Structure formats: structure tokens, C-alpha cells
Amino acid sequence: MDPRVREHAGVIAEHSVDLGAGDNVVIAAHPVASELAVALHEVCGDVGANPVYLSGDDRASRAYLRASEGEFETPDHQRALTEAADVFVFVRANENVTETSDVDPAINADYSRAQQPIRKERLSKRWCLTGFPAPANAQLAGMSTEGYENFVWDAVNKDWEAQREHQERMVDLLDPADEVRIRSGEETELTMSVAGNRTINDYGEKNLPGGEVFTAPVRESVEGSVHFDKPLYRQGREITDVRLEFEDGRVTAHSAAKNEDVLTEVLETDEGARYLGELGIGMNREIDRFTYNMLFDEKMGDTVHMAVGMAYDECVGEGNAVNESATHVDMIVDMAEDSVLEVDGEVVQRDGTFVFEDGFE
Amino acid sequence: MDPRVREHAGVIAEHSVDLGAGDNVVIAAHPVASELAVALHEVCGDVGANPVYLSGDDRASRAYLRASEGEFETPDHQRALTEAADVFVFVRANENVTETSDVDPAINADYSRAQQPIRKERLSKRWCLTGFPAPANAQLAGMSTEGYENFVWDAVNKDWEAQREHQERMVDLLDPADEVRIRSGEETELTMSVAGNRTINDYGEKNLPGGEVFTAPVRESVEGSVHFDKPLYRQGREITDVRLEFEDGRVTAHSAAKNEDVLTEVLETDEGARYLGELGIGMNREIDRFTYNMLFDEKMGDTVHMAVGMAYDECVGEGNAVNESATHVDMIVDMAEDSVLEVDGEVVQRDGTFVFEDGFE
Numbered sequence: 001m002d003p004r005v006r007e008h009a010g011v012i013a014e015h016s017v018d019l020g021a022g023d024n025v026v027i028a029a030h031p032v033a034s035e036l037a038v039a040l041h042e043v044c045g046d047v048g049a050n051p052v053y054l055s056g057d058d059r060a061s062r063a064y065l066r067a068s069e070g071e072f073e074t075p076d077h078q079r080a081l082t083e084a085a086d087v088f089v090f091v092r093a094n095e096n097v098t099e100t101s102d103v104d105p106a107i108n109a110d111y112s113r114a115q116q117p118i119r120k121e122r123l124s125k126r127w128c129l130t131g132f133p134a135p136a137n138a139q140l141a142g143m144s145t146e147g148y149e150n151f152v153w154d155a156v157n158k159d160w161e162a163q164r165e166h167q168e169r170m171v172d173l174l175d176p177a178d179e180v181r182i183r184s185g186e187e188t189e190l191t192m193s194v195a196g197n198r199t200i201n202d203y204g205e206k207n208l209p210g211g212e213v214f215t216a217p218v219r220e221s222v223e224g225s226v227h228f229d230k231p232l233y234r235q236g237r238e239i240t241d242v243r244l245e246f247e248d249g250r251v252t253a254h255s256a257a258k259n260e261d262v263l264t265e266v267l268e269t270d271e272g273a274r275y276l277g278e279l280g281i282g283m284n285r286e287i288d289r290f291t292y293n294m295l296f297d298e299k300m301g302d303t304v305h306m307a308v309g310m311a312y313d314e315c316v317g318e319g320n321a322v323n324e325s326a327t328h329v330d331m332i333v334d335m336a337e338d339s340v341l342e343v344d345g346e347v348v349q350r351d352g353t354f355v356f357e358d359g360f361e
Numbered sequence: 362m363d364p365r366v367r368e369h370a371g372v373i374a375e376h377s378v379d380l381g382a383g384d385n386v387v388i389a390a391h392p393v394a395s396e397l398a399v400a401l402h403e404v405c406g407d408v409g410a411n412p413v414y415l416s417g418d419d420r421a422s423r424a425y426l427r428a429s430e431g432e433f434e435t436p437d438h439q440r441a442l443t444e445a446a447d448v449f450v451f452v453r454a455n456e457n458v459t460e461t462s463d464v465d466p467a468i469n470a471d472y473s474r475a476q477q478p479i480r481k482e483r484l485s486k487r488w489c490l491t492g493f494p495a496p497a498n499a500q501l502a503g504m505s506t507e508g509y510e511n512f513v514w515d516a517v518n519k520d521w522e523a524q525r526e527h528q529e530r531m532v533d534l535l536d537p538a539d540e541v542r543i544r545s546g547e548e549t550e551l552t553m554s555v556a557g558n559r560t561i562n563d564y565g566e567k568n569l570p571g572g573e574v575f576t577a578p579v580r581e582s583v584e585g586s587v588h589f590d591k592p593l594y595r596q597g598r599e600i601t602d603v604r605l606e607f608e609d610g611r612v613t614a615h616s617a618a619k620n621e622d623v624l625t626e627v628l629e630t631d632e633g634a635r636y637l638g639e640l641g642i643g644m645n646r647e648i649d650r651f652t653y654n655m656l657f658d659e660k661m662g663d664t665v666h667m668a669v670g671m672a673y674d675e676c677v678g679e680g681n682a683v684n685e686s687a688t689h690v691d692m693i694v695d696m697a698e699d700s701v702l703e704v705d706g707e708v709v710q711r712d713g714t715f716v717f718e719d720g721f722e
Contacts, residue, residue, distance in 0.1 A: 024438040031392035034418055041421040045428025050436035055416040057395055060388075060402040067406025075411035077385040080441035 001035050004153040008130070008208075009039035013047065015160055016128040016205050017087045021048035024084060028054040029091035033132035036091050052081065056091065058099045058236075065103045065111060072114035082121045092295060093132035097140050101236035105265035108235050109327070112269060116326040123312070130156065130208040131295050140233075141291035148291070155209040155286050155296060163211060164203035167283050169356045170213045170348070175199040177343045180217075180279065182304060184339035185227065187243065192279065193221035196317035211284025211299035216315035217276045217306075219323050220249035226306070228331035232294060237262050242331050244308075250274050251308065267308065272325030277311035280304065280330070281341070281349075294330050302336040302352030362396050365514040369491070369569075370400035374408065376521055377489040377566050378448045382409035385445060389415040390452035394493035397452050413442065417452065419460045419597075426464045426472060433475035443482045453656060454493035458501050461597035466626035469596050470688070473630060477687040484673070491517065491569040492656050501594075502652035509652070516570040516647050516657060524572060525564035528644050530717045531574045531709070536560040538704045541578075541640065543665060545700035546588065548604065553640065554582035557678035572645025572660035577676035578637045578667075580684050581610035587667070589692035593655060598623050603692050605669075611635050612669065628669065633686030638672035641665065641691070642702070644715075655691050663697040663713030 013019040025044055029037040037053060044051040100108075131137070131152060138148035174180070178195040182188060197216050204210035228242040241257035251274040256263045267273050284299040291297065298305040309325035316322045335341065341349035353360045374380040386405055390398040398414060405412040461469075492498070492513060499509035535541070539556045543549060558577050565571035589603040602618035612635040617624045628634050645660040652658065659666040670686035677683045696702065702710035714721045 022434065024436050026438065029416070031395065031416070031418070034392065034416075034420065037416070037418070038420050038424045041425040042428045045425040048429070048432065050434060050439070051421075051425060052436070052439050052442070053416040053418065053421055055390070055392070055398070055414040057392070057398065057414065059395065059399050060412075060414050063399045064402040064406040064412060067403045068409070071409065073383065073411060075385050075413070077387065077442050077445035077447075078411070078413050080445035081413070081438050084438035084441035086438075 001039065002149070004149075004157060005035045006039045006042070007157045008036060008153065009043050011157055011204070012040065012089055012128050012130060012208060013043040016208050017089065017126045019043065019047050019049050019087060023049040023086045025049050025051045025087045025089065026054060026081065026085045027051055027089045027091070028056045029132070030056040030058065030093045030095065030134070032095050032134040032136070033091045033093035036132050040089060049087070052085070058094070062100045062103055065100070065107050068107060068111075070107045070110040072111050074114050074117050078118055079121070082118050086125060088122050088125060088127040090127070090129045091132050092129065093134040094136045095134065097136050097233060098236045103235060105235060105262045109265045109269045113326040127206060128208055129206065129295065131293060137291075137293060141293070143291070151289075151291065155284065158286060160204040160210065163284065164201055167201045167203060167211070167213050170281060170283060170354065171199045171201050173343050173348050174213060174215060174281070179344055181342040182226070182333065184333050184335055185229070187225060187227035188333055190222065190224040190226050190246070192217040192223070192276070194218065194279065196320050198315050198317055200312070200315060207295060207299075209284060209287065209296060209299055211287065212280045212282050214278055214280035214315065216311040216323065217249070217279055219275055219321045222246040222249045222276050226333060229334050230290060230297060230303070230332040231292060232329070232331055233292060234262055234266065234329060239263055246276075249276070266327055266329050269309070269327040270325050272323050273309045273327050275308065275323045276306050277309050277323045277325065277328055278305075278307035278315070278330070280306070297332055298330050302334065303332050304335055304341065305330045305332045307331070362400065363510070365510075365518060366396045367400045367403070368518045369397060369514065370404050372518055372565070373401065373450055373489050373491060373569060374404040377569050378450065378487045380404065380408050380410050380448060384410040384447045386410050386412045386448045386450065387415060387442065387446045388412055388450045388452070389417045390493070391417040391419065391454045391456065391495070393456050393495040393497070394452045394454035397493050401450060410448070413446070419455070423461045423464055426461070426468050429468060429472075431468045431471040433472050435475050435478050439479055440482070443479050447486060449483050449486060449488040451488070451490045452493050453490065454495040455497045456495065458497050458594060459597045464596060466596060466623045470626045470630045474687040488567060489569055490567065490656065492654060498652075498654060501654070502650075504652070512650075512652065516645065519647060521565040521571065524645065525562055528562045528564060528572070528574050531642060531644060531715065532560045532562050534704050534709050535574060535576060535642070540705055542703040543587070543694065545694050545696055546590070548586060548588035549694055551583065551585040551587050551607070553578040553584070553637070555579065555640065557681050559676050559678055561673070561676060568656060568660075570645060570648065570657060570660055572648065573641045573643050575639055575641035575676065577672040577684065578610070578640055580636055580682045583607040583610045583637050587694065590695050591651060591658060591664070591693040592653060593690070593692055594653060595623055595627065595690060600624050607637075610637070627688055627690050630670070630688040631686050633684050634670045634688050636669065636684045637667050638670050638684045638686065638689055639666075639668035639676070639691070641667070658693055659691050663695065664693050665696055665702065666691045666693045668692070
């Protein structure tokens, strides 16, 4: 086993979820990520935690969803497992990133709704979402498997305290702020209020790699247009060039160059899916290229991302509404060129460089 | 996918566990058996059952057990999942049948004790234990992978009603009986009472393949010596030539030619591990060779098997004690030659042929 796999498991256990004796752990991983799952089981044995190992094989979920007619329950046994667990570790990896591409998006949205109480319960526990460098994920990134392994483990096995300090400067700007304005290219001109909401410093705890600061927009405050110029993968399909228009916080028009129907299903999941639940600002300079993996892409230093759907409770201040939804889909704006991020009228990032970084003009 | 995989999943769902709408199902399978897991998920979708998919990767459990110091709990989350589930399907298959061979048997026995409440709970639900023809299992049998696939699917995808009828003749002899006597070769001479206990006809429900009738000995009634001339695999180790001596039902002496220490740990799991919990008589003529896989070997027509440890509640009649134990280990006596099975003084099988079969002398 590559020693970096054990290092990765160690970062998850010690830094991300603070694993301890007696913790009831759920580990979910695709079989291609079995080495990391093995290393996590080893750590569980070391500290006296109790693992339950769920298979993340999406061939099985595809088969289930394709055979289903779309009347889904929230299964009692899955709920019971979730409620009684203390810690969740989800390892994302694929044998084929388009495995679920022939599942009906409407069925998928139905399933997502039925799973919402389980997702909500999980968010109230200690959890970590991470990735494993499988060949199919390397392929999506257009990289060799070994090159992609280096990329992933460089991003994951790093000094998270230094990263936290770097990001804290952005938290200090955004947390007390009222208005955020995002301008990029000719098509993105968006304003929103974050007044009263909290900005979270993500330094590799719930996401590994971490490397962003994020908050929730005030639900009805988002106004303007945005062009997400980076593609995303959803339900095994690539969605490109998403364009959204907002009025009073609500998506009033949408389009995509490719797989627009999947985007439409996402927005029609429920009423909350038409509102933004998250504004995130990527700050991890180790992630120096797009790999078409949201967990990594959204942490890039030259990007901001917004998610339609569910807001995280921890971001929402007292008195502000929490946007509830069964979905949460992140989308990225590349801020590297012809872009400005303003907080309360002050430019805090221009063309990808933060005001507190060298090279800011 | 080989069409016999979907047929196998269909037999499990329709015949073995009677899967229906709303059933909360737990599917546990090693990744090498993923095709059967996929087919089972498809069936779940078809009928409206809710699957949770556990990974049966024994590299993970090995890593966990080797890192552990042996103070195990019965984890609340695993217990909650088990209690809230209706149906369990366990698919046995290996990537390496000796994967757990370097786990300390004492740690394994500790773990087994902690898992006992969960096993007991599972036995109270609908469940099926089956096998998948993985290359490592073919190798253990000394067969080509394709030859082994034919062997497994011939044994599994068959007319279970005809098998039930064949076996019912043995149930009719054994169920009302008092004493059973087993003689084989020069070393096996064993008597036991089955008075008041029930004989179960196993025709592919809880075990797939099925093909045995089984009951529980009256706990203190077993007397004599037995040489299990077929090897068994336990904790990734081959145990050969097990010899046991019984007085008042209890194992008073034991030996094995190979891995005797693993046998010793099994017998020392708890007091119940020193008593027989099961007497089974193999009756499946499709299984025509030893493949060193207990699920198949114990169903062979020319064998009887006995298990030390836990008795099945369903076998034990009112007023008789149920042998409780955290373990249940089956061992086989080859009855093909120089062997006699007697029930209440009447020979019911000689040299592997039953009294109701052609060729009985």
C-alpha cells in the first residue's frame, strides 16, 4: 500500500473527524477506493472505534434506481444506522464517472427527496467527505493515474493549520460583511446579502481537501445573472455552461449548453432548490488545475462557487431563514481573469488574487 | 452480466427470502461478488424493497482486527441497522480465501463474542446465505473459474420443490426419532439423542444452495468419538483431520492435524462451543464434489456434518435446552465408504446411499 494512503487515513481520523475510542463509525467507499477503506479500518482498530463498511458501488445504485418506479421511502434501517452513528467518512471514487448517466433524472430527484432526512441527520454528526485517486477520476482530469495520485495526496496530506491561518484573513473580511458582489467576464454580475450569516473556515475537516471559506446568502437577497463557466458532473452527466438569473433570491431563468434537463430536474427537486444555499470562495493554492471533481475544483484559489439548494445550518445566523432543500449542487465561476469580488464595496479579490496576497493591484 | 447471475438473484428474492414491497434489506457482499449485488439491487428496485449495501471486503476486517487489542463492543449503530432490517442477504465470495489467516485467533474469538447479539437478531429475521463463484473460490476447489461457475449455478438455480420432496423422506425418519448413531471408518462412532427436537428441511431458503435436513442434538446426549475427515476453512486457515471426543455432550478431547490452535480457540469461545449445536445430513446430489466451501460441502449427499456451538432455536423442542454460543462451526464426515447412519436402530444410510434411494443394500 502506498504510504500516502495511511497518511490520508491518519489525517481523516486525527484532523477531520477526531476519531476516538467507542466512536460508531460508518465508512462508505467504492471498491476502487478499498485501500483507503482498509487503512481507515486499521485506524478504527488502533483507537478502538467501531466501523460499519458500506459499499459505494454505483453500479448497484444505478441498477436499483433504474428498476424503481420512483415511489421511495426513507428506509427505517438506514435511518436507524445513521441515528446511532457518531462519525461518517465518505470516500468518493469511481470506476466509471458516467456510471449513473442512464438513470432518469426525475427518479434520481425522487430518491434524493426520500433521502433528505438521512442526509440531514448525517450533517448533525462528525463527518468527512474525501476522495481517492482512482484511474477513472484521473481520466476525467485528463491525467495519468500516478500524476493524479500525486495531485490528490499533495492536496490532502498537508499542513492544515497553515491553511487555516491563510483563510482566516478572508473570514475576517466576509464574516462581518453585508453585501457581496461578484463580477466576471460579460455575463456574471451578481449581488447578495450575507448580513447576519456566519462565514466558516474550511481547513480540511468536513471536506478533505478543504480550502475554502463559505457562508449562506440571505435567502431572498440574490439578484442578477451568473455564468458558471466550469462544467460539473451530476448523476453521471456533464453539465456545461450553466446560466442562472435571480430575482428576489429565486432562480427565474436557467439554461445549460449540455444536459440542461438534468439541471432542470435539480431545480425542480423542491422550492428550496431554486434558491442559493451557499457562497464559497476557493483558497487552496495546492489545487492548481481543474480536475472536474467538485470536491477539488471548488477549493481552487481562483474560483468562487455557489450551490443551489440546502444551506448549512452552521452558516445561518439567528433570525435569518435557512434554505431547506433535498438537493445541494455546487457550481463554479472561474475568477482568474476579468473578475472582481467585492465585499461591502471594497475589492477583496481581483483576477484571482486576494487583497492580502502578493500581486494584488 | 451472465444471465445466471440474475437468475440467482431471482431465486434469492422469490424463493429464499420472499422479498416484497417495503422490505428493508441488508445486502452484504465482497466486491468480487458485485455482479450478484447489482442484480439484487435490481430486484429490490423491481419489487419496491429498500437496500442497504454492506461491503464484505475481508481486507478491511483483517486490518481492523489486527489493529485491535481485543476489547470489543457490540456497536449500537450496527445493532440499530440489524434491528430495523427485515431481510439479510449474505453473499460469500473471496479474493483470497486466506486473507484473514494472520489475525490472532483469540482476537477473532473476542470479536465473535461481541457480535453474538447481532447474529442472534439477524437469525430472527428473513435471511439467506449464498455464494458467488469468484476465481479464488474456484482455485480453492482446484477448478477453472468457468467450471466452478457452472458448478455453483447448477447447485443454486434448480427445482427446489423437487429437492424439498426428496428431503422430506429423511425428515419423516429423523423428526420423530430418539437416537441417532453415526459410524464411519475406524475412528467415528458417535451416538446422540434428538428426542423432542425438530428436523428442518433446508431446500434453499436460509442457505442457497440448500440440500440438507438438520436438527439439534439433545445437549448432554452426545457420546463417543468422531473424525472429521474433510478439511474446513476457519478464519482464513485450513483445519484438517479434526478429532473430537464427547462425554455427556461435552468435548473432552480434541486435536487437528493442521491449525489445531484455531480449533482450540473456537472451542474456548464459551462453554456452549464445547457442545454440538447441529446435526446435518447432506442430500443435494447436484453437489458432486468437495470444493472446500462449507456452504456447498455440507449439502453433499454422502456426508453428515456436525457443528460445535450455537443451536438454531427452530430445531429445539419445548423442554429441551438450546445450546447458546457465540460460535457455530460446521465439520464434515465423509460417509461414502464404510459408513452407516442409524436412526433408532434402523440403518437409514449405508455408504452414502439412503434407504429410500436406488442401490441401498
